[in-house]
Amino acid sequence: MSTTSSTPPVGEEVPEAPDTGGVPEAVGPADAGLQPVKLLIGVVGIAVTIWLMLNLFLAFAYYPQWFFDSKILMGVLGLVVGVGGAAGLFWFLNMTIEALPRRLEHGVMPYAFLLPGFSLIGLMLLFPTLQTIHYSFANRTSTAYVDPIWANFASLFRSSDFWSAMFNNLLWIAIVPAITVALGVVVAVLADKLSAGSEKWSKSFIFMPMAISFVAASAIWLTTVYGYNPPGSPQTAALNAIWVNWFGGEPQSWLDIDTARLNSLLLMVILIWLQTGFAMVLLSSAIKGVPEDTIEAARIDGASEWQIFWQVVIPQIWGTIVTVFITVLILVMKVFDIVYVLTNGRNDTDVIANMFFREMFTNRDAGRATALIVVLLVAIIPILIYQVRDFRKQEAMR
Known part of the structure; x- marks a missing residue:
């Protein structure tokens, strides 16, 4: 009886089996x-x-x-x-x-x-x-287009109220993100020097305002800091208590003082207080991520703590600083609650979002209101584009 051998003829190469990475090949028509x-x-x-x-x-x-x-x-x-x-x-x-x-x-x-x-x-x-x-190109009831089609935008750009609100928005943009990030960096660096237990409690205390809504924070600051009582009455709010009892001045309605935009600056303090904890948490994480060997190498080279901070730490957390800055910046461009609750735009404190609310729900002019939102959207888009590009750049460097 003859048998068929599986051995290939002499001189003939044996084909290699395909490499499947150890996974059996799937079979079956399905x-x-x-x-x-x-x-x-x-x-x-x-x-x-x-x-x-x-x-x-x-x-x-x-x-x-x-x-x-x-x-x-x-x-x-x-x-x-x-x-x-x-x-x-x-x-x-x-x-x-x-x-x-x-x-x-x-x-x-x-x-x-x-x-x-x-x-x-x-x-x-x-x-x-x-x-x-x-x-934004329609009339106040959104039932027909305005004539000319850009009339809502032309009306805004001719309005002194619009330019005043725009100036206030720019003021918020210039001040709030910068101070918030600066305070966040300072607090994060100082907290990093504390013991583990002290660091935990101090960070929790500073982050706590983040749990408060903007409306509640506004009410707290109005009651405890900016409140006004007539002359002769007890001054229970901190700012007037200090002004009257320590400096002998007359009680002031601080949020009505528009000299040098003081009232707007006082409103900004509330948002800075709310957002410093957010900035601190992100920046503290970034600081802890700085390799210790780079800091030790700088110390060996004779660098002072101040030089280490500016020349070693800051460059390595710059991406996080930019991210926090832009996040707070976008929030500031949409600021509404604090202004609405405390002044409703009186005495040159108006901002774009509050102006939109008034046009939409008080004046019932949907055309002008949506035109305001489009202006705000156009202002935010370049910031978003920059943030996306910066994020891609940071990812490419990793």
Whole structure:
């Protein structure tokens, strides 16, 4: 009986097996080709899930009687359907991706799972932005375009109130981010010199104002620092108590004094107080990330602590400083609560956001109000572009 040998003839090369990295090769036609039925089920499931969720949330707004006008019931249903619907949506999305050919599945998967998030960003951010730009060319009721089309912007640029508010915004931009970052750096460096326990408590104390809303912080400062009582009455607020009892002056309504924009400067102090803790936390983390060997090398070379701080530490945390500065800067450009609560723009303290609120909800002029927001948006865009470029530069250096 003859047998077939698996040994190759003499002189013939043996082909090498492909390297699969230790992972067995997938076999079977389903692994390589399109699965139409599974793909159809996934796509239909996604569409039905979105349709059901959308209609339910619209029903909450337009037909609350279906839910017995119960906000608790609508809240519970919204939570259950929102979480369950999101899980179902991702399940059908995963099914759709798995039904694709293997060569497409791995390339499509990351983008497919980012799609819901980007869709929500587009729905909640991009669409309202485009709609706001559209309404900025409309009349006060947003029912027709103004004539000429740029009339709302021309009206703003001719208004002295607009330029006063713009000047105040620039003043906030020039002062608040710089002082906030400077204080954050100083506090972070000093806290880093303390023992672990003292550092923890001091940082917690300084960060605590971040837990307070802008409205509450404004009320606290008005009551405890800037408050005014008539002459002859006890001065319970700190600023007037010091002014009257220590310097013998008359009590002042500090937030009404617009000389040298004093009232605006006093409003800025509140925001600096609120944001210093935020700056301190980020900058403290960056300082702790500075390699100790670079500091020791500078000490060996005879550098003083001051030289080490400016020439070794600051360059290595510069990226974090820029990030914190820009974050506070964007916040300052939108400042509203503090001004609205304490002065409502009186005595030359108005800012763009407060002016928008007044135009929109007091004067009922949606055209001018949205034009103000477009001006603010145009002012913020270059800052965002710079932040993105700086972030990419920092990433490229790592």
